Amino acid sequence: MMTDLHVVPARRGRAVRLAKGQAIQIINTHGQQVVDTWCFNADDMSEFMSMEHLHATLQGIFPATGDGLTTNRRRPILILEEDTSPGRHDTVIAACDVHRYAALGCTQYHDNCTDNLRAALGHLDLRTADCPAPLNLWMNIPVSPDGKITWGEPLSKPGDHVTLRAALDCIVVMSTCPQDMIPINGAACTPTEVHYRLIA
Template structure:
C-alpha cells in the first residue's frame, strides 16, 4: 500500500490509499474533464468487528452549512468527527455532494448491460485493504458539475476541470481514502469518455 507518492487510478477503475494523520492527499485530473468519486474510512479498532466509520456528505453539509466545504473547512464522518480538511483546490471549484455513486442499478435504468460502476470500484478497492462496508456511502464527487437551478432542479453538466487540476485534503486522523475514476459514459459528466485520475500522497 502506497505511503507516499503517486497512485494512478485508471479510467473506470478505483484505488485505495492509506493516509496517516497530517498527510496530504490530492486527487489530480490527469487529462481534464474527469469526475472522481472520493470516499474515506476510519477503520474500527482491530478486533472490534464494527463497520468502518465513513466520511458522510450529509453530516458534512450539516457541519459547514454549504453544499461543498470551502478551503479550510472539514469533512466529517457519520459520527460527526472530522476526517479530512480541504486545504487547496486548483480546479474551477465545481464539486458535488448530492449525487450517489453510480451502481449496476443506475446503469440498468439507463439501458446498459454489464457496466463498471463506482460502487463496484469501491468494493474492490476496499477489499485490497482488508476492509468492507455493507453499503455504499454518499461520495464526494470531485470535479463534478451539478448546479442547482432556482426552481430546485439539478443540471448534469460536463466536468470543467482542466489537465493537472487537483483538489487537496489533509487527513485529520488515520484513514483509508478510495478514489474511483467515474466510468459514467451515458450522461455527459465526463464528456462521454472517462479518463484516468491520480492520487498524490505526501507528508
C-alpha cells in the same frame, strides 16, 4: 515530502491508507474526469465521511478550501487543504451502480463506482456493508432555485488538483467514474485515468 505519482486507471478504483497528518493530492490529469471519493476511519469502518452530515456542517452543498469534511459522527476526517479547480464538486448525487445503468438502458454489466469502492477496499482486505454517498470531485451538478438539477460538464482543466489532509488515521478510496452515457466526464463521455501522490 511528496511520493511518486500513482495512477487510478479509467473506470477503476484505488484505496489508500493515510495516517493522521498525511495528505493525498488527487490530480485531474486530463481535466474532465469525475472522481468519486470516500473516506473511512481506519480503526472503525462504521465511521465514514458523510455528505448528509457535511451539508449541516457547511450549511451548504459545496465544500471550499479550508473546510473540514465531516463523518457520520460529525467530526472532520479530512481537511480540504488545496483546490486549484473552480471548486465545483458534487455532494448530492449517489455513486453509480448497476441499478443506475439499468435505468439508463444498459442490458449488460457496466463498470460502476459502487463496485469500484468494494473492489478497492478488498485489495486492503477491508469491506463495507453499504456504499456511502461520495464526495464527487469535479462533478458539476448545477442546482436551480426551484431545486432541479442538471448534469453539467466538469469546470476543471488538465492538471487541476485537490489536496486532502487526514484529520484521523483513515482509508481514502477513489473511483474514476465510468459514466459514459451522460456528459459528467466531459462532452466526449470518455472516462480517463487520474493520478495521485501522498504528502507527508
